[in-house]
Amino acid sequence: MDAQGRREREHRGVLASRQISRWLRKGGYNSSDKLVDFRRRALEGVRYCYNDGCEVVGQRKDFKVCPQCKTARYCGDACQRQDWTTGGHKLTCGTAQMHT
Numbered sequence: 855m856d857a858q859g860r861r862e863r864e865h866r867g868v869l870a871s872r873q874i875s876r877w878l879r880k881g882g883y884n885s886s887d888k889l890v891d892f893r894r895r896a897l898e899g900v901r902y903c904y905n906d907g908c909e910v911v912g913q914r915k916d917f918k919v920c921p922q923c924k925t926a927r928y929c930g931d932a933c934q935r936q937d938w939t940t941g942g943h944k945l946t947c948g949t950a951q952m953h954t
């Protein structure tokens with residue numbers, strides 16, 4: 855998998871990446887293992903949104919959890935509503951045993 859190409863396509867929704875590239879342009883943070891790991895995960899993009907078909911990737915903390923089950927994660931209100939109504943989350947909310 856070409857990480858570079860993946861990044862170009864999937865960077866939408868990765869709020870942190872813009873801030874990170876600003877840091878990197880300023881320099882000085884490149885040697886930080888923690889930041890490198892943070893940056894790698896942000897750019898690789900982890901898809902946390904439970905809404906099927908949603909391509910938004912990013913950091914786990916950028917996704918809000920379903921207030922009822924505290925398990926499902928969504929990139930935003932739109933996806934949460936959509937998964938609740940058409941995605942069937944209202945049927946599984948609170949009953950699903952998912953590991954996240």
Ligand SMILES: [Zn+2]
Binds near residue numbers: 903905910
């Ligand atoms: Zn989403």
Ligand SMILES: [Zn+2]
Binds near residue numbers: 920921923924946948
């Ligand atoms: Zn829920």
